[in-house]
Amino acid sequence: MHEMSLCLEMVKLLDQQAHIKGFRNVTAVWLEVGALSCVEPEALQFCFQSAAKDSVAANAKLYVICQQAIAWCFDCSKEVEITQRGDSCPYCKGYQLKVAQGDALRINEIEVE
Structure with a gap:
């Protein structure tokens, strides 16, 4: 389950930012998970806690x-x-596709106090 290692790295990043920016607590995190990122949102929720x-x-x-x-x-x-x-193109059935979005995993926003 690589979601645990991803969550551990995310928490490490949050701790580092708290030290740099001077906040004490993170109250909310908005994480963007692309459909092609090979990450299960439910597993992320479980591992994050x-x-x-x-x-x-x-x-x-x-x-x-x-x-x-x-x-x-x-x-x-x-x-x-x-x-x-x-996947092939649903219009022309071609396979010359370049992913433009949906393979990322990134923190969009954090709420702190």
Whole structure:
């Protein structure tokens, strides 16, 4: 379960930012998870609670924002939604797709006190 290692790194980053910026607690975290990121949102929720113990995010609420995967089709020059890597273009059935969004995992916002 790589979600635990991701959560541990996220909490480490939050602790570092608390030290740098001078806040005491993180009350909420908004995390963007792309459909192609190979991360399970439910597993993230579960792991975050354990990873955040004894940190500035110990009582923080994690909000997961799921981002759909969008690719550009070089064959028909359209932006298309895909569900997994290797999908074909729904318009022209071509496979010359470049992922434009949906493979990221990033902290969008944190709420602190």
